[in-house]
Amino acid sequence: MPTVIRDLMSTPPVQADGDDTLASVARRMADANIGSVIIAEGADVVGIVTERDLLRAAAVDRDPSTEPARRWMTASPDVLGPDEEAGVAWSNLSDHHYRHLPVVSDGALVGVVSLRDLMGIARLRPADETSEDVPRGLEGVVVADTAVGDVRGLEGFFHYRQYSAVELAAHRSLEDVWFLMAEGALPTGEQSEAFVRRTAELRSIPPGLSALLPALAGLGQPLDVLRTAVSVLGGELAWPPTHDGDPHQLAEQALQLCAVVPSILTATYRLRQGLAVIPPRSDLAYAANYLWMLTGVEPIAAQARALEQYLMLTIDHGFNSSTFTARVITSTGADLAAAICGAIGALSGPLHGGAPSRALDMLDAIGTPENAEAWVRDAVEHGGRIMGFGHRVYKTDDPRSLFLRDVACQMDAPLVDFATQVEQTVVDVLAELKPGRRLYANVEFYAGVVMAACGVTREMFTPTFAASRTIGWTTHVVEQAAHNRLIRPAARYVGPVPPQPVPEPAPR
Ligand SMILES: CC(C)(COP(=O)(O)OP(=O)(O)OC[C@H]1O[C@@H](n2cnc3c(N)ncnc32)[C@H](O)[C@@H]1OP(=O)(O)O)[C@@H](O)C(=O)NCCC(=O)NCCS
Numbered sequence: 001m002p003t004v005i006r007d008l009m010s011t012p013p014v015q016a017d018g019d020d021t022l023a024s025v026a027r028r029m030a031d032a033n034i035g036s037v038i039i040a041e042g043a044d045v046v047g048i049v050t051e052r053d054l055l056r057a058a059a060v061d062r063d064p065s066t067e068p069a070r071r072w073m074t075a076s077p078d079v080l081g082p083d084e085e086a087g088v089a090w091s092n093l094s095d096h097h098y099r100h101l102p103v104v105s106d107g108a109l110v111g112v113v114s115l116r117d118l119m120g121i122a123r124l125r126p127a128d129e130t131s132e133d134v135p136r137g138l139e140g141v142v143v144a145d146t147a148v149g150d151v152r153g154l155e156g157f158f159h160y161r162q163y164s165a166v167e168l169a170a171h172r173s174l175e176d177v178w179f180l181m182a183e184g185a186l187p188t189g190e191q192s193e194a195f196v197r198r199t200a201e202l203r204s205i206p207p208g209l210s211a212l213l214p215a216l217a218g219l220g221q222p223l224d225v226l227r228t229a230v231s232v233l234g235g236e237l238a239w240p241p242t243h244d245g246d247p248h249q250l251a252e253q254a255l256q257l258c259a260v261v262p263s264i265l266t267a268t269y270r271l272r273q274g275l276a277v278i279p280p281r282s283d284l285a286y287a288a289n290y291l292w293m294l295t296g297v298e299p300i301a302a303q304a305r306a307l308e309q310y311l312m313l314t315i316d317h318g319f320n321s322s323t324f325t326a327r328v329i330t331s332t333g334a335d336l337a338a339a340i341c342g343a344i345g346a347l348s349g350p351l352h353g354g355a356p357s358r359a360l361d362m363l364d365a366i367g368t369p370e371n372a373e374a375w376v377r378d379a380v381e382h383g384g385r386i387m388g389f390g391h392r393v394y395k396t397d398d399p400r401s402l403f404l405r406d407v408a409c410q411m412d413a414p415l416v417d418f419a420t421q422v423e424q425t426v427v428d429v430l431a432e433l434k435p436g437r438r439l440y441a442n443v444e445f446y447a448g449v450v451m452a453a454c455g456v457t458r459e460m461f462t463p464t465f466a467a468s469r470t471i472g473w474t475t476h477v478v479e480q481a482a483h484n485r486l487i488r489p490a491a492r493y494v495g496p497v498p499p500q501p502v503p504e505p506a507p508r
Helices: 022-032 051-059 086-096 115-121 165-171 174-183 189-200 207-217 222-236 247-272 286-295 301-313 321-331 336-347 356-366 369-381 399-411 416-433 443-453 458-482
Strands: 036-041 044-050 100-105 108-114 149-152 157-160
Touching: 022 036, 022 051, 036 108, 044 051, 044 100, 086 100, 086 115, 108 115, 157 165, 157 174, 157 399, 165 174, 165 301, 165 399, 174 189, 174 247, 174 286, 174 301, 174 458, 189 247, 207 222, 207 247, 222 247, 222 336, 222 458, 247 286, 247 336, 247 458, 286 301, 286 458, 301 399, 301 443, 301 458, 321 336, 321 458, 336 458, 356 369, 356 416, 356 443, 356 458, 369 416, 399 416, 399 443, 416 443, 443 458
Parallel strands: none
Antiparallel strands: 036 044, 100 108, 149 157
């Protein structure tokens, strides 16, 4: 019988509350002679604090008697099941360079397994392979402090500046959430009205870029054109390096950029279709104006609201690749346009923002609900990825996908019934073929269904995502610039051993 986690794990697990101090967490570690404490809320594992986290806090002189564990924990850690084989735990720990993993059975925390436990049963690998290196893809690595928002993968929850993003999308306007991101608090009624007026006035494309746009639009897809257009805009408006500019100026640039991106995108789209550009209307709110500029038809309220809700849900989402890119570029002191051009580039990849049109293409390829299982099975067995499924952080339902599925149902979106059937099939097939990976629909799966029902065509799905995400990116740029230190990590060199003598060039 292979050794399973249940045979190895330490139990009962030592737990603490996220509000407990690091000092009390350290005492529990010392008393139990263990290297980690699980942070739990009720039955849910929300994080893990290890000796390494204590060291990180000590290294920056944080007072352990006041510092809350929540601030230093690794949030939403991977978990193991008690019946998984020791080899699985080994792969998980060594691939991701974890030293401890919580063990969860039927949703309840039952133990903790550590590298030490595994090394105890077998000399599975030479000790020097268990390095301190960060995991591939920086999974779970905390690289910055932020007050913008956070994603809790195990709980299926994310927030903007402490407010549930889903609740904001349900109850507020996009402009209110934009204000929250930019100003740090939700607006009063008066502030909200003033912000709507102010941002509506910033929608016009500046003349230099406007003159160039017809030529640019002929050269690439709307997202590529946006990337170039933002670069041109930064030059035309003479945005200084963030290193030299002042915070107020940067915040103004951010507001203008967020306001003008929808105009650039919709103008590009129409120019590519050979249609006249439709100027923005200051009497329409952000989402309604977006649809107006895209189609030339004033949208019905349900469509404008559905798009607005999609946009609100996609403003920010932790340290996703494009946000991280924007912050890395800002950390060099480069200007806002440079940071956003980089972020747009990162977003364009199919593993990040480029998936929603591919998800609808997949629905087309599947054709009927009866074909779904065979199609998905074949794709996964041939090493393919099912677009709109899986997430680096969510190991449960993506709250954005749940919300958008409801939005699509309320709108009676044409594809929603089919999409719902395919979703269930994909989840079941992935659970069978990729056991333990916990793959569910992500935001992109229903994003396409909702956007299509609002009159947005497939080539505009990712660009539309870029419009709302610009609000998140710029918020992060402002935050990074305000507390900047150059982001400059290291890599482990794995090539041939240096130094080698440089060969003379071959004689000609
Ligand atoms: C989002 C995504 C990039 C996250 O990737 P990640 O955290 O790096 O996960 P990994 O690439 O390490 O994948 C882990 C395992 O799950 C599998 N997996 C992840 N997503 C999958 C998907 N959508 N379809 C099939 N298998 C998937 C991988 O093949 C891998 O299996 P393996 O352990 O047998 O090699 C990934 O889930 C994906 O490619 N999804 C499809 C693209 C998509 O929808 N992007 C939009 C994201 S919001």
